[in-house]
Amino acid sequence: MTTKYNNVYINATGTVTGPYEANGPFSKFYDKSYNDFYFGMPTWEQAESKLIMDSVDVVLSKMGKTRFDIDLYISGDLLNQTVASNYAASNLKIPFMGIYNACATSVEGLTIAANFIDAKQIDDAIVSVSSHNNGAEKQFRYPVEYGGPKRKTTTFTTTGGASAYLSREKSPIKVDSTTIGIVTDLGIKDVYHMGAVMAPAAASTIYNHLVDTGRTIDYYDLVLTGDLGIYGKSILKEYMKTEYNIELNKYDDAASMIFNIDDEPVYAGGSGPACLPLIAYSYIFDMMKNKKYKRVLLVATGALMSQTMVNQKLTIPSIAHAISLEVVE
Amino acid sequence: MEKRKYKEIVDKHTPKENRLYNSLIAFVTGGLMGVLGQGLVDLYSYWFHISTKDASVFMIVTLIFFGCLFTCFGWFDKIVNFAKCGFIVPITGFAHSMMSAALEYRKEGLVTGIGANMLKIAGSVIIFGVVSAYFFGLIRLLIMG
Numbered sequence: 001m002t003t004k005y006n007n008v009y010i011n012a013t014g015t016v017t018g019p020y021e022a023n024g025p026f027s028k029f030y031d032k033s034y035n036d037f038y039f040g041m042p043t044w045e046q047a048e049s050k051l052i053m054d055s056v057d058v059v060l061s062k063m064g065k066t067r068f069d070i071d072l073y074i075s076g077d078l079l080n081q082t083v084a085s086n087y088a089a090s091n092l093k094i095p096f097m098g099i100y101n102a103c104a105t106s107v108e109g110l111t112i113a114a115n116f117i118d119a120k121q122i123d124d125a126i127v128s129v130s131s132h133n134n135g136a137e138k139q140f141r142y143p144v145e146y147g148g149p150k151r152k153t154t155t156f157t158t159t160g161g162a163s164a165y166l167s168r169e170k171s172p173i174k175v176d177s178t179t180i181g182i183v184t185d186l187g188i189k190d191v192y193h194m195g196a197v198m199a200p201a202a203a204s205t206i207y208n209h210l211v212d213t214g215r216t217i218d219y220y221d222l223v224l225t226g227d228l229g230i231y232g233k234s235i236l237k238e239y240m241k242t243e244y245n246i247e248l249n250k251y252d253d254a255a256s257m258i259f260n261i262d263d264e265p266v267y268a269g270g271s272g273p274a275c276l277p278l279i280a281y282s283y284i285f286d287m288m289k290n291k292k293y294k295r296v297l298l299v300a301t302g303a304l305m306s307q308t309m310v311n312q313k314l315t316i317p318s319i320a321h322a323i324s325l326e327v328v329e
Numbered sequence: 330m331e332k333r334k335y336k337e338i339v340d341k342h343t344p345k346e347n348r349l350y351n352s353l354i355a356f357v358t359g360g361l362m363g364v365l366g367q368g369l370v371d372l373y374s375y376w377f378h379i380s381t382k383d384a385s386v387f388m389i390v391t392l393i394f395f396g397c398l399f400t401c402f403g404w405f406d407k408i409v410n411f412a413k414c415g416f417i418v419p420i421t422g423f424a425h426s427m428m429s430a431a432l433e434y435r436k437e438g439l440v441t442g443i444g445a446n447m448l449k450i451a452g453s454v455i456i457f458g459v460v461s462a463y464f465f466g467l468i469r470l471l472i473m474g
Contacts, residue, residue, distance in 0.1 A: 196339040
């Protein structure tokens with residue numbers, strides 16, 4: 001389902017990262033980086049909550065607003081019951097919606113906010129997502145200090161918080177349309193190969209977006225998927241070609257960009273809800289403001305996995321949501 | 330697209346793990362661990378004038394102690410990640426898995442955190458170790474009387 005918007009803009013963004021992202025190729029584009037995993041908090045879960053609050057603070061100070069000016073706050077993360085977002089919202093005291101679509105949460109949030117704003121039900125909103133490497137490892141995989149060998153297709157959860165401020169007030173980055181994806185499942189059970197799980201969801205959402213808008217893939221200067229990783233990226237390219245006969249040329253994947261893959265123990269690249277917005281809100285938006293890209297399609301991909309269902313030998317469903325952004329004069 | 334056809338695409342773009350190389354690393358590091366263990370047994374029986382059987386217990390305690398200590402220092406995971414089964418199969422792997430889980434949950438209380446989660450990885454090893462020990466003991470009793 002694709003929705004077109006007349007008057008929704010992303011006015012400001014805030015990106016806060018952990019140490020591995022700060023060593024990555026786009027370090028100078030982030031608003032703030034920490035060089036440890038605690039940020040002065042006692043646990044990783046509370047640290048993740050701090051990432052969100054920090055990114056909201058950055059956005060508020062960029063806009064010159066206080067939290068009392070904001071109509072709606074939407075946030076999501078990977079932790080059980082999305083606690084990082086809940087505790088951040090508990091401090092912010094802005095009317096709050098907690099959302100979850102795994103790593104597709106960022107675009108899901110932007111979609112909800114854009115709809116409220118375009119319908120003039122609210123004036124502005126802040127949308128946040130976060131992920132924390134150690135928090136996610138603890139919840140989904142093995143203890144962080146456990147050194148069991150990992151497969152090459154494993155992804156490394158990004159540590160970061162990213163927030164965006166949306167309103168009807170004009171700014172260079174306009175939200176053109178959003179496409180809500182359908183849940184796809186092509187029978188992959190491998191939790192260490194998330195790229196393979198999510199590639200069909202990304203392909204179906206990109207295809208549906210193009211059909212709904214009547215555009216071709218060349219309309220976009222860049223199609224950026226969230227966290228397929230280096231192997232998922234090539235799977236998507238081939239799948240897109242065979243299934244939909246679409247050639248992805250001006251295409252990249254945030255997970256493949258965010259780390260120095262050759263120097264860090266990150267295997268197939270990044271993952272996590274924060275992966276796409278960390279790259280998009282910083283580097284990509286910068287390129288858009290400099291007119292290097294005029295039309296960008298962000299496709300956030302999420303593996304809707306749970307360890308319980310994986311243990312029950314079920315396949316992993318996945319989802320992708322797309323948001324089309326345009327530069328306006 | 331059919332699931333089977335999609336799997337072909339996935340397999341085509343999935344890198345092969347270097348099994349031979351990994352086995353070789355595990356073989357060498359595991360062998361070195363064995364040499365270290367034997368060295369400790371010899372050393373303890375020489376120093377303390379105790380039997381090899383008693384010295385083996387000392388050796389195991391030593392390896393567990395250093396496995397746990399190095400895990401706490403935060404760099405044993407990198408060594409285990411390199412050595413793979415060479416360090417995971419010996420008692421060091423068992424100590425490492427328990428210690429890493431204990432560290433992970435230390436902020437969630439002694440009982441609800443450390444106590445409840447310490448055996449997260451090692452628990453299966455203990456359960457199936459005990460069960461198989463029982464059955465093999467039974468078989469031995471039936472055959473050898």
